[in-house]
Amino acid sequence: MFQAIIDFISNVLQFLFEITETIGIPSYGLAIIMLTILIKLVLFPLTRKQMKSMKAMQRLQPEIKKLQDKYKNKPEKAQQEILALYKEEKVNPLAGCLPLIVQLPILFALFRALDTFEFGADPGFLWVPNLSNPDPIILPLLVASTMFMQMFIQQKLTGANAAPEQAQMQKMFLYVMPIMLGFFARNFPAGLALYWMMFSIVGTIEQLIIHRPALGSKEGAK
Template sequence: MSIIVQWMTYLLNIFYNLSSALGLPNYGVAIILLTILIKTIIYPLTYKQMASMRKTVDLQPKIKAIQTKHKNDKEKANAEIMELYKENQVNPMGGCLPIVIQLPIFWGLYSTLRNFPYGASANAAHWFLGFDLTKIYGFSLSYHIILPLFAAATTYLQTKVTNPNASSDPTQKTMLYIMPIFFAYISATVPSGLALYWVTMNCVSILQQLYINRKLTNQKKSVA
């Protein structure tokens, strides 16, 4: 993890210098630029994840038919569902990879912000839109509650854009409402710079997802 922290510190300083060159010397801007870079790098994985999820949604009628047919034999039902996935080149675990990759980045950035070596000349550079990026604000009813609320709202929107039918499935519906609450809590209990990272990550993810949805829809129409 120390290597990841060192790289995070190095990259944040690079993007801080870039923000200075743009006339906006601020570590908040640096975090936003770093987030965009990370999302750009893992875009191919995100695309594969979303393409797999779209196929899984399209296969739901067949999956439910198999489950109904073998309602008394779960083992056989699971075997046929896995065969269906294989025939359609769907990896049910494929969606986990982008998340797994982002976890060490998330914790590395957390450690970086908690121990960031700000120089004297950058004394005010870790303030962004009224937030001290190194400070944990908690749930105090003040201006700073905006970040946890934004984290919840963007998490909800990202889930809806990723899976428009989430509210029709009981399990997915539960996740649709639980995950925003969970990330609102996380955003209030970590340095606000990390909450900024999460909100930016969600916003970029939503834009990428809208693009991917359109691309997959056009591909499906061209095949049909």
């Protein structure tokens, strides 16, 4: 089944390239950008559910901390009270994980499909002569900077009520993860690095759309 997903993604990418041919600008780079937007649109309901769940969990962190401190000598009682709080606030602590689990096979298949894709007779895009080969400087920098932007905005929108330990860990990931992915992108095929760059850009737009109602509210301003 995993190979079937890989083949399907490869076929969709080739179909999108043929669309660019039809409109007179044949480009696998444009096809990858279109594929990224298409995948993000398909996964948008799951992403929205995941982000809303993360926001709800962050909002409850102060109350959870109070319950943990209040019943620090009674861990079972603390757990019962926390579960009661989840029920009262209608928050499912697993709701943020399930969408990610559903998305992972698709993302892994996409990674594999782009890593092995044959880009045919028009493999270049902008300054990249061949999307099958790594771009050692510019795309890795763009991958790192766009991922940093996405994570920074996500933390601003969902991490206002994070516990100090959690906030410190988030801050560490904010700098470590983009640098790591940018470093790895130096050895990725340029087509895959282009996908990750676009994935972060579209992901940032997604977050702003999903959290837009809160941005102008008193809650979003805090």
